Structures are given as structure tokens and as C-alpha cells.
Amino acid sequence: MIQRADDYLDHKAVELGPELQRVCPNGIDIYFENVGGDVPRAVAPLLTKGGRVAICGYVSHYNAADITKVVMPQDILKEAPNVPEHRFFVVTEWMERWPKRCCVMAFVSTSAASSR
Numbered sequence: 001m002i003q004r005a006d007d008y009l010d011h012k013a014v015e016l017g018p019e020l021q022r023v024c025p026n027g028i029d030i031y032f033e034n035v036g037g038d039v040p041r042a043v044a045p046l047l048t049k050g051g052r053v054a055i056c057g058y059v060s061h062y063n064a065a066d067i068t069k070v071v072m073p074q075d076i077l078k079e080a081p082n083v084p085e086h087r088f089f090v091v092t093e094w095m096e097r098w099p100k101r102c103c104v105m106a107f108v109s110t111s112a113a114s115s116r
Helices: 016-023 038-046 073-078 091-114
Strands: 028-033 047-055 085-088
Touching: 016 038, 028 038, 038 047, 038 073, 047 073, 073 085
Parallel strands: 028 047, 047 085
Antiparallel strands: none
16 A cells, blocks of 8 residues: 655646656656546656556546547547556445545645655
8 A cells, every 4th residue: 555655746836747757757657537638648658567547537627518529538548658557437436445545645645745
């Protein structure tokens, strides 16, 4: 189980591609996708061989005028140099695990923030 985060980025406050390259010089092994748009486009080229992606949404396009014209995260990932194993899921599929995961993520977020 992951017990810490090496770094974190505000995807709206930085030029994401170069910043991801800076904080992930060896690539990205695991990625949780729930934003869509520019974020998976920046992540996809950095995914390592054997990488894994959990897709839980694409909030940047929820209000799209025509959702049929939206490029979905799984479509972006299929074009990556190293196509990751990826799966779209709904968070309610894992509701019984939610309380424990919230505690883990709170710890990871706190650890990353305190290491700065």
C-alpha cells in the first residue's frame, strides 16, 4: 500500500506537462483519472510500460454541449506510447472500502504537504 506521495501538483496552476516531467523523471506507474481533457493528455506520454490507470470520471467535460464529441480518457490512453492497463469504474462499486481509502488518502495528502 502506498504510504506517501513524493509530490503533488495543482493542474490548474502549472504548465502540467513540464511539471509532471520534473516531478516524475522516471515516468508514471499508477494514475487515478477523474478530470479528463488536458490532464490525461499530459499524463499519457509519461506512463511507464506496465502502467495502470483507474478512470473514475472526466469532470472537465460533464457540462459539454455535445458529449458525443468529447475525447474520453480511455481514448487518450489508447494513444499513449505505453498503453496502460485501464478500467472505468463508478465509485459506488467499492462503497464498502470508502472509509478506509479516505483515511489513506488523507494521510498521503498530509504527508506530501508536510514534506514541502
